[in-house]
Amino acid sequence: MDIQMVRSFFMWCTIINGGLLIFSFLTCAYAKEWVYQMHGQWFPMRREAFDVVIYCFIGFMKIFVLLLNLVPYVALVIIG
Numbered sequence: 001m002d003i004q005m006v007r008s009f010f011m012w013c014t015i016i017n018g019g020l021l022i023f024s025f026l027t028c029a030y031a032k033e034w035v036y037q038m039h040g041q042w043f044p045m046r047r048e049a050f051d052v053v054i055y056c057f058i059g060f061m062k063i064f065v066l067l068l069n070l071v072p073y074v075a076l077v078i079i080g
Contacts, residue, residue, distance in 0.1 A: 010073035
């Protein structure tokens with residue numbers, strides 16, 4: 001496994017996870033009622049608590065994509 005393959009791996013991980021992050025954000029931003037109703041069937045909670053949970057989910061997902069995908073890719077591009 002050479003550095004070119006690892007760089008390509010992190011590039012595609014960043015693209016795929018970034019796409020999932022954007023999709024999750026758009027779904028929660030524009031279909032918030034649908035998401036709330038769907039999850040409310042499984043996990044009954046107040047609307048305010050649900051908003052906090054979704055906000056934290058998007059925030060943590062963004063941090064993980066940046067730290068675990070984008071930063072290693074940029075580091076490999078710099079040293080490559």
